[in-house]
Amino acid sequence: MESSRTAATSTNGTEKSRRRNTDYLQIDPSSTFINNTGRGFAEELPENFLDTISPHPITPSASTSSATSATEEPATSSAPQLASLAPMSMSSEQPSSSFSSASLLSSSYETIKNEPEDYRFSGSTAGLLSPLHVDSRRRESHDFNTSPYIKEEEDLDGSHLLMGGIRPDTPTNDRSTDLGSISSLLNEDHHTNTIGQSPSPRSTFGSDPTPMIQRQLIKNEDGVSPGSMGFSKNHQGYQKPRNGDRMEYEKAPYQRNSRKQKKPLGLLNQALSSVISTPTISSSNIPTPPSAHIAQPRRIYSTQDSNDPLNAEIGDDIYIDTKDLCKRIAFELKNHSIPQAIFAERILCRSQGTLSDLLRNPKPWNKLKSGRETFRRMYNWVAQPLATRLAILDMKTEDVNRASGMSPPTPAQNVRTHSFRRSTSDHDGPVSKRPRLVFTDIQKRTLQAIFKETQRPSREMQQTIAEHLRLDLSTVANFFMNARRRSRLGGNIDEPTPFQQMAEMYKEGAIATSNHSAEQREMIERGFGVSIPGPSHSGELLNGDSHEDDEELDELNDSELAYEEDVEIGDEEEEDEEQANGDILPTPKVEELEEKTVIKEEAPDDGEYGATKLAAN
DNA sequence: TGGGAGTCAATATG
DNA sequence: CATATTGACTCCCA
Numbered sequence: 001m002e003s004s005r006t007a008a009t010s011t012n013g014t015e016k017s018r019r020r021n022t023d024y025l026q027i028d029p030s031s032t033f034i035n036n037t038g039r040g041f042a043e044e045l046p047e048n049f050l051d052t053i054s055p056h057p058i059t060p061s062a063s064t065s066s067a068t069s070a071t072e073e074p075a076t077s078s079a080p081q082l083a084s085l086a087p088m089s090m091s092s093e094q095p096s097s098s099f100s101s102a103s104l105l106s107s108s109y110e111t112i113k114n115e116p117e118d119y120r121f122s123g124s125t126a127g128l129l130s131p132l133h134v135d136s137r138r139r140e141s142h143d144f145n146t147s148p149y150i151k152e153e154e155d156l157d158g159s160h161l162l163m164g165g166i167r168p169d170t171p172t173n174d175r176s177t178d179l180g181s182i183s184s185l186l187n188e189d190h191h192t193n194t195i196g197q198s199p200s201p202r203s204t205f206g207s208d209p210t211p212m213i214q215r216q217l218i219k220n221e222d223g224v225s226p227g228s229m230g231f232s233k234n235h236q237g238y239q240k241p242r243n244g245d246r247m248e249y250e251k252a253p254y255q256r257n258s259r260k261q262k263k264p265l266g267l268l269n270q271a272l273s274s275v276i277s278t279p280t281i282s283s284s285n286i287p288t289p290p291s292a293h294i295a296q297p298r299r300i301y302s303t304q305d306s307n308d309p310l311n312a313e314i315g316d317d318i319y320i321d322t323k324d325l326c327k328r329i330a331f332e333l334k335n336h337s338i339p340q341a342i343f344a345e346r347i348l349c350r351s352q353g354t355l356s357d358l359l360r361n362p363k364p365w366n367k368l369k370s371g372r373e374t375f376r377r378m379y380n381w382v383a384q385p386l387a388t389r390l391a392i393l394d395m396k397t398e399d400v401n402r403a404s405g406m407s408p409p410t411p412a413q414n415v416r417t418h419s420f421r422r423s424t425s426d427h428d429g430p431v432s433k434r435p436r437l438v439f440t441d442i443q444k445r446t447l448q449a450i451f452k453e454t455q456r457p458s459r460e461m462q463q464t465i466a467e468h469l470r471l472d473l474s475t476v477a478n479f480f481m482n483a484r485r486r487s488r489l490g491g492n493i494d495e496p497t498p499f500q501q502m503a504e505m506y507k508e509g510a511i512a513t514s515n516h517s518a519e520q521r522e523m524i525e526r527g528f529g530v531s532i533p534g535p536s537h538s539g540e541l542l543n544g545d546s547h548e549d550d551e552e553l554d555e556l557n558d559s560e561l562a563y564e565e566d567v568e569i570g571d572e573e574e575e576d577e578e579q580a581n582g583d584i585l586p587t588p589k590v591e592e593l594e595e596k597t598v599i600k601e602e603a604p605d606d607g608e609y610g611a612t613k614l615a616a617n
Numbered sequence: 618t619g620g621g622a623g624t625c626a627a628t629a630t631g
Numbered sequence: 632c633a634t635a636t637t638g639a640c641t642c643c644c645a
Contacts, residue, residue, distance in 0.1 A: 339632085339633060339634090340633070340634065341633075341634090350623090350624070350625085351624070351625055351626060352626090352633080352634075352635095353624085353625070353626065353627085353628095353634085353635075353636075353637085354623080354624050354625070354626090355634095356633095356634055356635055356636085357624085357635080357636080357637090358623095358624095359634095360634095360635075363622095368622090368623095369621090369622060369623080369643090370622075370623065370642095370643090371622070371623055371624090374623085374624095435627080436626080436627045436628060436637080436638060436639085437638060437639085438627095438628075438629095438637090438638085439637095439638085456620090459619090474639085475638075475639085477619090477620095478638060478639055478640095479637095479638075481619095481620070481621075481639095482637070482638065482639085484620085484621085485620095485621070485622075485623095486637085
């Protein structure tokens with residue numbers, strides 16, 4: 001039975017399409033092993049405890065892979081009504097090119113853009129969008145060829161095409177592995193097993209999203225725009241807030257819940273535009289985000305009207321290049337010294353961690369569901385003139401919403417009612433803090449190793465695993481779910497953070513050269529400098545794309561091997577096991593921490609799941 | 618129901 | 632401190 005089910009579901013697994021990660025090697029788990037005493041994690045489990053379980057829990061399938069993306073898509077993009085809007089949007093946007101101001105800026109920006117395709121993000125929000133859908137737009141005479149976009153659009157609708165060229169492949173993982181293999185994993189060396197195969201590297205959407213991006217550049221910054229992105233000196237920066245405000249933001253989300261409440265994300269622009277400038281692009285330099293424009297003509301938003309279809313419309317009509325958008329946001333935050341927490345809470349009504357994650361691993365627009373709202377907010381924010389953007393940050397939530405016309409902070413869907421779980425102590429009366437379970441090294445490694453082989457272990461298997469690792473079944477289930485999802489995202493393991501990317505570009509002169517003056521460049525660099533990370537996250541820093549890291553790779557490979565061998569060894573299993581057990585309880589182990597630390601030094605830990613990283617071999 | 622999506626928010630890392 | 636990671640929640644959907 002399982003198998004059948006899995007098979008069906010497996011599609012997702014296939015998705016894991018992550019790009020070149022393959023090449024990367026990420027061996028997280030393995031890395032750990034190295035220094036670890038090499039205790040075999042496998043040991044923990046009874047030799048073939050898995051064998052007892054059903055034989056092919058996982059399944060089959062895989063092959064279908066590509067499907068996933070495609071499947072999801074359809075719904076959104078296809079929405080019929082949208083179509084109508086789309087055109088509008090385009091039209092409004094189009095003009096941008098004609099804008100005087102726009103053109104000005106655009107020029108600089110454009111150049112930038114042209115350089116490395118991947119990296120540049122448009123200077124204005126416009127660039128973030130890709131007006132897909134609307135064929136009509138083509139008609140327009142864009143300065144830029146729409147064709148690319150359109151094309152994309154077609155794809156989108158059609159199937160996943162994804163921006164990034166996700167390809168369907170079926171990585172090994174997907175395929176069903178049988179318990180046997182898993183057990184071997186646990187108990188023996190899996191050199192061979194390791195999935196090395198597969199890999200088709202794919203980029204999720206990252207590879208070259210650009211096509212989707214529309215190039216129009218409308219200048220948002222208040223006229224400013226030297227660098228196009230507003231690099232100019234950190235203009236006004238965000239003033240560190242008086243703390244106090246923050247709370248409000250934070251709370252909001254939680255208080256309201258119900259995900260459905262989401263409202264129209266309003267288009268900041270809309271409201272703002274009224275405040276600031278006219279809605280239409282032309283009126284001022286301020287660009288109204290295309291999306292906004294689009295919508296406007298058609299209907300009026302009532303922020304309150306949560307049911308307002310407009311929301312949907314907007315989403316459908318416009319294709320926001322999330323990756324580009326995230327780069328832009330990251331840049332803006334850095335440039336103006338806006339902490340993620342502030343931006344996340346005030347503008348997005350989300351937590352800092354969420355924002356960080358989104359920025360680093362943006363899902364392609366066409367794959368987003370309700371998550372689009374968050375990106376819309378980002379989009380709407382960047383679409384505002386600088387002054388407005390900063391002002392908004394200082395406002396209180398309500399004000400922001402009011403001014404922006406945005407719906408009230410959309411509560412996160414998952415608002416958590418503080419009901420924490422039992423696991424720890426059941427008697428936490430009030431809202432105690434939810435202690436967070438941290439897997440022991442062994443637990444984690446074991447889980448990751450299993451995950452490599454089987455992304456979707458059967459219930460039984462999960463149960464077995466749970467028992468052996470002394471974890472709750474739910475914990476194990478959560479692990480796999482999270483692992484699947486995260487591996488699927490393509491975490492940009494191989495790439496630096498958006499901000500880093502920008503920084504690199506500038507450093508390299510890729511961008512800077514084009515239109516920036518030396519001074520500008522300096523400023524830019526300076527700005528970036530702040531965040532240019534050191535070698536810390538080695539993995540990430542190395543730019544995965546390049547093959548320059550051969551050395552690194554070699555090291556990793558070695559380590560992986562080592563890791564695998566270690567696995568086999570497993571002498572100290574017992575100890576580990578005990579540790580593991582102990583950890584389950586709320587007891588942190590110093591030893592482990594130490595071990596981890598050590599390990600990390602040697603092998604970069606991307607923190608990704610094995611699946612994502614496999615590729616090595 | 619189970620799988621997913623979107624997040625939270627506690628922790629880790631820097 | 633700020634940002635990154637990540638186990639677990641809540642809500643949805645098939």
